[in-house]
Amino acid sequence: MRPRVYITRRLPDAVLSSIEAECEIRMWNESDIPVPREVLEKEIVNADGLFCLLTESIDRALLEKAEKLKVVSNMAVGYNNIDIEAAKEKGITVTNTPGVLTETTADLTFALMMAAARRIVESSDYLRNGKWQTWSPMQLTGQDIYGATLGIIGMGRIGASLAKRAKGFDMKILYHNRSRKETIEQELDIRFEELDSLLEKSDFICILTPYTPETKNLIGERELSLMKKTAVLINTARGGIVNEHDLYHALKEGEIWSAGLDVFEEEPVALDHPLLTLPNVTAIPHIGSASIQTRTRMAELAAENLLLALKQRTPKHVVV
Structure with a gap:
């Protein structure tokens, strides 16, 4: 059975295809509106992997609902949106995307x-x-x-x-x-x-x-x-x-x-x-990394981290 992945924002087609090739995915399709908390709480229950942005609060309460979650792949360098201690306690790998931006x-x-x-x-x-x-x-x-x-x-x-x-x-x-x-x-x-x-x-x-x-x-x-x-x-x-x-x-x-x-x-x-x-x-509206090339590479790296963790291999950038 292929792992289930939830993606919190619409991704470039090529990146999405790379994940779809190996996983069963569900995704929030609004490109400019963050996924509502209640939707995320529902989707996290059966997800093996989560691909998220800084706009999502991946806190202890959310992680407690994640019964199967193995990895949180954050498409960002920072990860203050994620409760690292809670993830560590539950054995959930957290990754980020440094360097490329x-x-x-x-x-x-x-x-x-x-x-x-x-x-x-x-x-x-x-x-x-x-x-x-x-x-x-x-x-x-x-x-x-x-x-x-x-x-x-x-x-x-x-x-x-x-x-x-x-x-x-x-x-x-x-x-x-x-x-x-x-x-x-x-x-x-x-x-x-x-x-x-x-x-x-x-x-x-x-x-x-x-x-x-x-x-x-x-x-x-x-x-x-x-x-x-x-x-x-x-x-x-x-x-x-x-x-x-x-x-x-x-x-x-x-x-x-x-x-x-x-x-x-x-x-x-x-x-x-x-x-x-x-x-x-x-x-300006948080556009520090907002070039087409860099945002695409960030998404690619986050996808690589996600897939490696789901295969029980070491991702390129591990926070915990």
Whole structure:
């Protein structure tokens, strides 16, 4: 009997075919609407494998209903949507898709940094709303990127790739990480700083650290107060790393220059969220890895992990 797999979102046809060739599948067919909890609770009961996204909460209560489940394949690098301890207790393999989105996310992070610094979205709206009537010396002026100091919080694969891009702009690069990366320091000519020092010295601060209990609200009122008034804060990691209430007040009061946000604590972010009312916030809908090539490769890798686990072979990327 072929294993049963539940897929929580419509996948590219080629990826879906690779799973269908070896499994009996059921799938939530809405591409832009997360699977309702009650549907997921029903489908998980008889599933041997689950292919899911960050939008699904794979918590202890759900896993307790999974009588046959052998693997949860998460199409993401992060896995804070999954109760890892509960999965471990039940002997369920959890996999993720690191590596393949590194360069694409670094591209987006640098693009968001440039957009927030040079007020790209605000300027586009200014033009489209018919406000562009003349040229004036300080109209829509922003912050220079070339030659500025970049502080990277989280020196993993994406952090290192971002640093390589910044070198092309002759930026001075500082970083903070749980542990020092001396090899990368030498390769890229970057310098380790304690967090407070990095915040004080940097013109641009990019958050690329994983979301963990230790990094929750890592950037709050105290940390924002250490930044330059001209500082630009970029978050392409996870929303909960930055205290959004404190960030709103820092931006509104001019304590920092601007922010570029690809992630929010609650997603999708509510349209009446205070941060979305500020002209110095460039906000985008969690598209860090959203290139056609990368999202396809993520789906392919998640499918490979799923099928290997169902065959009782070691998947390429195992969380637990």
